[in-house]
Amino acid sequence: MRGVPLNEEGNFFQPLWTNFSPFAETPGILDWYTVLMGLLALTTLIVHGANYLAVKTENELNARSRRTARFAGAALAVLTVLGTVATFWVSPWMLASFNERPYGYVLPLVAIAGLVGIILFNIRERDKAAFLSSSAYILGMLTSTVFAVYPRVLPGVDLENSLTIANASASDYGQAVGIVWWTIGMALAAIYFIAMYRLFRGKVRVEDEGY
Amino acid sequence: MDTIWFIAVALMITMYVLLDGFDLGAGAIHLFVAKDERERRAVLRSIGPVWDGNEVWLIAAGGTLFFAFPILYASSFSGFYLPLIIVLWLLMIRGVSIELRGHINDRMWGSFWDGMFFIGS
Numbered sequence: 001m002r003g004v005p006l007n008e009e010g011n012f013f014q015p016l017w018t019n020f021s022p023f024a025e026t027p028g029i030l031d032w033y034t035v036l037m038g039l040l041a042l043t044t045l046i047v048h049g050a051n052y053l054a055v056k057t058e059n060e061l062n063a064r065s066r067r068t069a070r071f072a073g074a075a076l077a078v079l080t081v082l083g084t085v086a087t088f089w090v091s092p093w094m095l096a097s098f099n100e101r102p103y104g105y106v107l108p109l110v111a112i113a114g115l116v117g118i119i120l121f122n123i124r125e126r127d128k129a130a131f132l133s134s135s136a137y138i139l140g141m142l143t144s145t146v147f148a149v150y151p152r153v154l155p156g157v158d159l160e161n162s163l164t165i166a167n168a169s170a171s172d173y174g175q176a177v178g179i180v181w182w183t184i185g186m187a188l189a190a191i192y193f194i195a196m197y198r199l200f201r202g203k204v205r206v207e208d209e210g211y
Numbered sequence: 212m213d214t215i216w217f218i219a220v221a222l223m224i225t226m227y228v229l230l231d232g233f234d235l236g237a238g239a240i241h242l243f244v245a246k247d248e249r250e251r252r253a254v255l256r257s258i259g260p261v262w263d264g265n266e267v268w269l270i271a272a273g274g275t276l277f278f279a280f281p282i283l284y285a286s287s288f289s290g291f292y293l294p295l296i297i298v299l300w301l302l303m304i305r306g307v308s309i310e311l312r313g314h315i316n317d318r319m320w321g322s323f324w325d326g327m328f329f330i331g332s
Binding site: 042044045046047048049050051052053056057060061064065068131135138139142143146150151153154163165167169170172174175176178179182185189192193196197199200 | 212213214215216217219221224225228229232233234235236237238239240241243244245246250253254257258260261264271275278279280281282283286287
């Protein structure tokens, strides 16, 4: 989202960091923006994991997971605001994407609803709803990002050199064949996952026998 | 067609984050949330049957990316080589730590792999 230093052929190399500024001509992999995004991602996963553990465990584990989710949820709200502001500051063209296609605004709304849900359901001690809320948050955040980035897929520091879905894609024929196989594969995967989660639903108990 | 695949890849990455996200999150907090051996085993049992399948979504997303947008795959995986390798090694450490933890009945062995699980997550 911040952009990588793509040359005309579409290749780039980044040192681990340069001067930590995302506005430099040659940004490194780490700068304060990407580190902020990393923190946001880590906090998101902590909230999500804590909610999952709360659903799956009981008694003390459940209580501690809920506490973790509460603190991490508060941190998440702060980081979300910071992250959004930072993203639109570093990459103003992403904000322009939303203005060009206003129907996209529903996606950040999903994320906000998820965020509200995380905090609300945690207070009300409804674990499954909290887990669904953190899922909605992740869904909303990721789809908003992807929506804002479209049609570029790998933005360049110099926007003209960005990879887009047009210049990075495989042939039309290949993609058409792929859709058929992809659908079959997705159907199989869906059946497997639904069966798996059904099979193992319910709480996990703290017991003495081994795993 | 391009747009359809853009959405498909985005969807798969999202599925990965949703599913493996909670495994990683559980791993990141398990040292703080689970205080004794039995509780740690309970945390591991809660993600136990599903984490491997969840991680497969990452593989599938990568493969789909390769299929649909090969130039993007080539450019980004080459340019981001260093962080990618770091991520891959951490993922491997996480997987190995979950598996090997139960193999020997020694407390230090178990604690070491708990630590590795945390770092990997």
